[in-house]
Amino acid sequence: MGRYGSDQLGQFIVGVSIATMVLSLIFRGPVLQILVVLLLTLSYFRMLSKDISKRYAENQKFLTIKGRFFGYFKNWKARNQQRKTYHIYSCPTCKQKIRIPKGKGKICITCPKCKAEFIKKS
Incomplete structure (x- = not known):
């Protein structure tokens, strides 16, 4: 006790x-x-x-x-x-991770945090 x-x-x-x-x-x-x-x-x-x-x-x-x-x-x-169904990219300006579905071709991604745009292949 x-x-x-x-x-x-x-x-x-x-x-x-x-x-x-x-x-x-x-x-x-x-x-x-x-x-x-x-x-x-x-x-x-x-x-x-x-x-x-x-x-x-x-x-x-x-x-x-x-x-x-x-x-x-x-x-x-x-x-x-x-990673089986999504690509995970980092924003080049703020390094925020962004999840993009696979199989959509080359797309323009807009970062939800800093609104920067960059082009990646999905």
Whole structure:
């Protein structure tokens, strides 16, 4: 009671320590074993901590970094799916990305942001 408990950062640290433990079984060495002990100690320290606001801030920072990392791949996947039916061009003046359907021939594109016109093949 009154302890922080487990969160996503703690679960990530435990997962990394388990992966490191498996690696230490394959590659015998004291460095990996020490790293496993340190990671598990950090995990238990975070779970048993009474400084809840600090642990919460650490977890929020981790979730922000995780969101950026996975958000990049999510956007990349969406862009690749759109490339099947659209060309994606950047405006030469403001660098705004513009999606144009494929198969329309050579067309004049007007940027919705800066109203610049340029000609591209769709």
